Amino acid sequence: MTTPLLKAENLQVAFAGVKAADGVNLEIAEGEFLAIIGPNGSGKTTFLNLCTGYIRPLAGEVFLDGRPITRLAPRTIARQGIARAFQIPQLFTDQRLIDNLMLAVAARRGIWDAFRPLDRRTHRDEAMQLLSMVGLEDVAEQSAATLPEGLRKLADIAIAFALKPRLLLLDEPTSGVSAIERFGLMETLMTALRQARVTALFVEHDMEVVERYADRVVVWDQGRVMADGKPDIVLKDPRVLQNVVGVA
Ligand SMILES: Nc1ncnc2c1ncn2[C@@H]1O[C@H](COP(=O)(O)OP(=O)(O)OP(=O)(O)O)[C@@H](O)[C@H]1O
Known part of the structure; x- marks a missing residue:
């Protein structure tokens, strides 16, 4: 079995009693383009912060290529291959x-x-x-x-x-961008990722973008992964429709 590029194992984080990560387990294979969706405050950004070393978990581990990176400084993690683009450039x-x-x-x-x-x-x-x-x-x-x-x-x-980088983490790449420009931006991003052979994970609120571009979608809810799979299946799951997409 090939080692996943990134592996998160039982990550736990709490802020003043609020569980922002409550046992997060996730694997990302090399070459995947993975979307993370979930309601506001469900812990999506916290997960990116855990992967980049900005916050340290109370428990659990993050592995890059099988090697633990959980307690390394953010700049060391960046040098090992995890880069990030922010919601606000x-x-x-x-x-x-x-x-x-x-x-x-x-x-x-x-x-x-x-x-x-x-x-x-x-x-x-x-x-x-x-x-x-x-x-x-x-x-x-x-x-x-x-x-x-x-x-x-x-x-x-x-x-x-x-x-x-080997892995690029993007926090809402299309937020603040007009509906007309959104797909153009995603096309450019996808071409650049393929050209540089970079694996990517992106947090996204626009379900059309997720459906059109992601290979796989992971749904966050209350600090946990509640669904994980192909967009055309996950985005039709009644629990996901109710909790995330806001359609009952
Ligand atoms: N540095 C912090 N200090 C205190 N509480 C925090 C901190 N970072 C996150 N939280 C809390 O942890 C929970 C998860 O927040 P997080 O930003 O990870 O969610 P999110 O899913 O990215 O939300 P959004 O979609 O609104 O960006 C929230 O209750 C948030 O208020």
């Missing part, structure tokens, strides 16, 4: 887009290289390649502040790719 808005990308490349390579003229050229080339992966090469010189939300989301994804 994490950009330096007073900087040009290309500068944001060059900083991300420099952070991976070792920041001091960025100040040597020769290395600056390599950083710039890699930054442009990352921008072209998500179709943003034409706005590279623009200030990040001037970009619409959909393009900022793509820029944040390009920054996550700068880490050369």
Whole structure:
């Protein structure tokens, strides 16, 4: 049997008595595109925080490629291959887009290289390649502040790719993006993931996006996984319809 890329085993977390993870078990295979859905406050973001080391569980383990990462620092986990893109893009808005990308490349390579003229050229080339992966090469010189939300989301994804991750965690990639732009953003994301051979997990509230793009959907409820399977089956489950989709 092949080792899953990510494995969560019996994760437990409580905040002031509220169980944000109440025995989470989940495996993600290499190459999967997995959606996490669930009501507000059910523990989806907490799970991403556990995988990236931002919070530590009271009990349980997270394994990357069979090796425990649960108690490692977030930057160590990032270096081992887990990157993250946020619901609110994490950009330096007073900087040009290309500068944001060059900083991300420099952070991976070792920041001091960025100040040597020769290395600056390599950083710039890699930054442009990352921008072209998500179709943003034409706005590279623009200030990040001037970009619409959909393009900022793509820029944040390009920054996550700068880490050369094996697993990308995305918190609501389509939130704040107009209905018209949503599918375009997802198409670009899917192409970039395939091209870079990156496995991904995304938290999503838009069921049309989940149905159209996810290979598998995992449903969270009160800090637990309540359903797990193919979108066309899970999204028809009456319990899921009632608890998550809001249709009785
Ligand atoms: N740092 C924290 N301190 C205190 N309580 C927290 C913290 N993080 C999460 N919680 C609580 O843990 C529970 C799970 O929150 P979490 O953000 O993981 O849910 P979620 O499913 O991502 O919700 P949403 O869909 O609204 O983003 C909630 O009751 C939340 O208030």
